[in-house]
Amino acid sequence: xxxxxxxxxxxxxxxxxxxxxxxxxxxxxxxxxxxxxxxxxxxxxxxxxxxxxxxxxxxxxxxxxxxxxxxxxxxxxxxxxxxxxxxxxxxxxxxxxxxxxxxxxxxxxxxxxxxxxxxxxxxxxxxxxxxxxxxxxxxxxxxxxxxxxxxxxxxxxxxxxxxxxxxxxxxxxxxxxxxxxxxxxxxxxxxxxxxxxxxxxxxxxxxxxxxxxxxxxxxxxxxxxxxxxxxxxxxxxxxxxxxxxxxxxxxxxxxxxxxxxxxxxxxxxxxxxxxxxxxxxxxxxxxxxxxxxxxxxxxxxxxxxxxxxxxxxxxxxxxxxxxxxxxxxxxxxxxxxxxxxxxxxxxxxxxxxxxxxxxxxxxxxxxxxxxxxxxxxxxxxxxxxxxxxxxxxxxxxxxxxxxxxxxxxxxxxxxxxxxxxxxxxxxxxxxxxxxxxxxxxxxxxxxxxxxxxxxxxxxxxxxxxxxxxxxxxxxxxxxxxxxxxxxxxxxxxxxxxxxxxxxxxxxxxxxxxxxxxx
Numbered sequence: 001x002x003x004x005x006x007x008x009x010x011x012x013x014x015x016x017x018x019x020x021x022x023x024x025x026x027x028x029x030x031x032x033x034x035x036x037x038x039x040x041x042x043x044x045x046x047x048x049x050x051x052x053x054x055x056x057x058x059x060x061x062x063x064x065x066x067x068x069x070x071x072x073x074x075x076x077x078x079x080x081x082x083x084x085x086x087x088x089x090x091x092x093x094x095x096x097x098x099x100x101x102x103x104x105x106x107x108x109x110x111x112x113x114x115x116x117x118x119x120x121x122x123x124x125x126x127x128x129x130x131x132x133x134x135x136x137x138x139x140x141x142x143x144x145x146x147x148x149x150x151x152x153x154x155x156x157x158x159x160x161x162x163x164x165x166x167x168x169x170x171x172x173x174x175x176x177x178x179x180x181x182x183x184x185x186x187x188x189x190x191x192x193x194x195x196x197x198x199x200x201x202x203x204x205x206x207x208x209x210x211x212x213x214x215x216x217x218x219x220x221x222x223x224x225x226x227x228x229x230x231x232x233x234x235x236x237x238x239x240x241x242x243x244x245x246x247x248x249x250x251x252x253x254x255x256x257x258x259x260x261x262x263x264x265x266x267x268x269x270x271x272x273x274x275x276x277x278x279x280x281x282x283x284x285x286x287x288x289x290x291x292x293x294x295x296x297x298x299x300x301x302x303x304x305x306x307x308x309x310x311x312x313x314x315x316x317x318x319x320x321x322x323x324x325x326x327x328x329x330x331x332x333x334x335x336x337x338x339x340x341x342x343x344x345x346x347x348x349x350x351x352x353x354x355x356x357x358x359x360x361x362x363x364x365x366x367x368x369x370x371x372x373x374x375x376x377x378x379x380x381x382x383x384x385x386x387x388x389x390x391x392x393x394x395x396x397x398x399x400x401x402x403x404x405x406x407x408x409x410x411x412x413x414x415x416x417x418x419x420x421x422x423x424x425x426x427x428x429x430x431x432x433x434x435x436x437x438x439x440x441x442x443x444x445x446x447x448x449x450x451x452x453x454x455x456x457x458x459x460x461x462x463x464x465x466x467x468x469x470x471x472x473x474x475x476x477x478x479x480x481x482x483x484x485x486x487x488x489x490x491x492x493x494x495x496x497x498x499x500x501x502x503x504x505x506x507x508x509x510x511x512x513x514x515x516x517x518x
Contacts, residue, residue, distance in 0.1 A: 008105075009096035016109050017088045020119050023385050024080050028397040030505045031419050031446075033122045034426030037076045038445035040066035042431060054222050055448040057317075059158040059215045062124030074429040076122075083122035087114065090130045097137045098336055101367075104374055108332075111377030112253040113325045116384040125322055128163035131156040132329060135170070136336040142174075147200050149174075150207030157211040162319075162326040164215045165312060169305030169330070171208045177297045177342070178205075227448035228317045243314045247281040250327035251373055253380040261387040262504050263321040288331055291366045294359070295341035298334040305330040328373075335370055387504070394508040395500035396423025399479070402498055402512070403428065411477045414465050416456045419446045420481040420508050434479075437464045458484055462492050462515075469518045478513040489513070 039056070040063045043049035049067065053060045069078050091114065095105045108114060118126045135152050142149050157167040178201065221229075232239065249265055256264040267273045285306070292299040309327055313319055392398070403409055403424070413434035415421030425434055425444050433442040437460055439452035446452070456464075461478065469476045478494070489496060494513045501509040 005096060008102065009092050012095050012106065012109050013088055013092040016091045016115070016119075017084065019110075019385065020084045020087065020115070023116075023120050023388055024084055026389050027080070027120050028393045028395070028503075029076060029080070029122060029423065029426070030394040030396065030508055031423045033079070034076060034396065034423045035419075035445050036063055036122075036124065037066060037070065037079050038422060038426050039063055041070035041074065042444050043067070050218070052445070052447070053218065055225055055227065057219065057221070057228065058124055058160050059164070059218045061155060061158040062127055065127070074431065076426050076429075080122050083126055084119055086126045086130050087119040090114070090126070090133045093130075093133045093137055099339055100336075100370070104371055107371070107374035107378045110381050111374060112255065112380035112384060113328065113377065115381035116388070117322050117325060120385075120388065121322065123322060124160050125162075125325070128156060128159040128166075128326070129329065131159065131163070132166070132333055136333055139337045140340045143201065146204035147207070148204075150204030150211075154207045154211030157208075157215040158218075161219060161312070162309060162323055164212065164219075165308040166305045166326060166330055166333075167208070167215075168212055169301050169303075169308055171205075171212065172304055173297050173300035174208075175205065176300055222449075224449045224451070226450040226453045232315050239314060241278050243310055243318075244281045245277050246310070246313060246319075246324045247284055247327055248277055249321060250324040251284055251331070252376045253321065253325075253328075254376050255380040255383040255387070257383050257387060259387075259391050259502070259504060260506065261384060261391075262393075287365070287369060288334075291362055291369075292334055292338060294343050294362075295338050296344065297341040298338045301337070302330060302334040328377075332370075335366065392503045394423055394505045395503050395510055396420075396508055397427045399424045399500055399510045399512070400427030400429075402500075403477070406497075408477050408514075412468050412472045412474055413477045413479060414461065414468055415479040416461050417481055417507070418443075418452060421479050421510070422446050423508055424479055424510065435464060435468050437461050440464075458488055462488065462494070465515045466492075466518060469515055473517060475517045476515040478515060480511050480513070481507050481509060483511050484513060 035056075039049065039052055043052055043063075046064075046067075049063060050060060053063060065082070066079055069082060072078065091109050094108060098105060098108075100108070114129070118129050131152050135149065135156065138145055138149050138152065153167050153170060157164045248267070252265070252267060254266050255261050256266045256269070258264065268277070288302055288306075289299065292302050306327060309330070313323070317323075409428055409430065414437065415424065415434050416437050418436040418438050421434070421436070422445060425432070431444070433444050435442050436446075436452070437456035438454065439447065439449075441451070461480070462484075465476045465478050483499070484494065484496075488494070492515070494515055497512040497514055499509075499511045503509050
């Protein structure tokens with residue numbers, strides 16, 4: 001690896017961090033970002049944290065990273081800084097070690113998922129991207145450092161349910177490669193035979209297995225869970241097509257330049273694209289299979305991970321663009337490790353010549369495909385950054401700043417709907433709880449159990465505010481992500497304070513009301 005490559009990697013990383021830091025400073029975090037922060041901040045111990053995480057649907061590595069940060073500062077901005085740093089390390093490793101040309105690396109750094117979804121929106125998925133990148137770096141000499149490979153995949157399984165599925169795909173492919181590939185593929189057979197201490201191989205596989213098992217145990221929901229409880233095992237042709245379309249969303253994330261840009265795709269606004277979307281997705285999968293066909297490890301990793309993700313989206317939870325991105329990450333990961341996977345060769349010389357020609361054609365086609373896809377990603381990433389600067393993402397931050405500016409942060413508070421109002425709670429910074437009528441309890445983060453699945457009509461909200469005022473003998477600040485009828489204000493002597501509307505996350509605009517002390 002030459003100095004020129006190192007300097008290019010450093011230069012791109014600093015440019016990425018500069019753009020990312022500027023964009024993050026304009027990004028108002030939304031409820032899912034703040035939820036993780038509140039869980040880490042307001043959990044009293046590691047045991048308490050994991051008890052609270054049972055309702056989240058993700059393993060807890062991200063929350064474990066946030067817990068010490070929340071003891072340093074009560075401001076969630078520190079989480080944004082840490083998150084951007086994670087993606088910055090990913091960018092450096094990718095540019096320095098990935099087997100792509102300089103133009104493809106440039107496009108990757110400013111693609112939609114890298115520049116925006118997994119850099120600006122502070123979630124657990126950036127850790128998954130980093131660990132996938134580290135795995136790819138280690139892959140070339142995997143059998144020399146298999147314990148490290150096992151450690152990386154152990155951690156990867158604990159970043160998200162989607163990364164867990166990818167980990168399972170990688171683990172099965174590596175197991176098949178080691179057990180079967182060493183017998184039938186001569187280059188790999190010689191490499192494995194040269195390893196003196198095979199104990200490290202089995203330690204690595206044990207780490208992968210334990211990582212998968214412990215992550216699955218964490219994901220086992222409690223009996224009273226109230227989020228995404230349905231399972232879809234029946235065949236539904238319409239649902240199948242909807243899930244297949246997610247491939248195009250992940251591979252071609254060209255964002256619309258509008259207020260609701262997040263998760264949008266400009267291609268779907270064209271009738272022609274809508275007509276060819278499903279066949280195009282199958283074509284993209286077929287091309288990927290053809291590209292990886294002669295390298296079983298890459299092929300198995302791609303197929304198991306991709307089909308596993310699609311099955312999860314179909315059976316359990318359709319998800320959003322941040323989840324669908326793992327379909328593209330799987331494809332790009334397999335493109336990276338492809339050259340270091342053992343190839344299938346037939347014995348005859350004339351067949352080997354034909355294989356060589358086919359390899360050149362496939363490599364050229366793969367380069368064109370990857371470049372074209374990364375151009376689409378860069379278009380989506382640049383558009384998302386522009387829209388982030390132009391529009392308010394969520395009004396949770398500005399609402400919290402208004403509350404503090406008016407000196408109302410110490411008043412008893414009541415909020416509905418809980419998942420939207422939790423964003424305001426996170427930006428109030430000082431550890432505190434507010435009353436959530438949906439669930440009928442005090443809290444900061446949302447507990448996704450059945451107790452909160454009932455609605456909280458306006459009259460119920462007002463009655464709860466009266467009870468809270470009577471208990472505390474203070475005025476109560478009511479935070480809603482909707483408006484109250486004027487008749488209710490007059491009837492219950494409520495004072496309207498301010499209204500924030502028009503954010504990218506449409507249900508995170510807020511109206512504030514003050515109920516006088518009873």
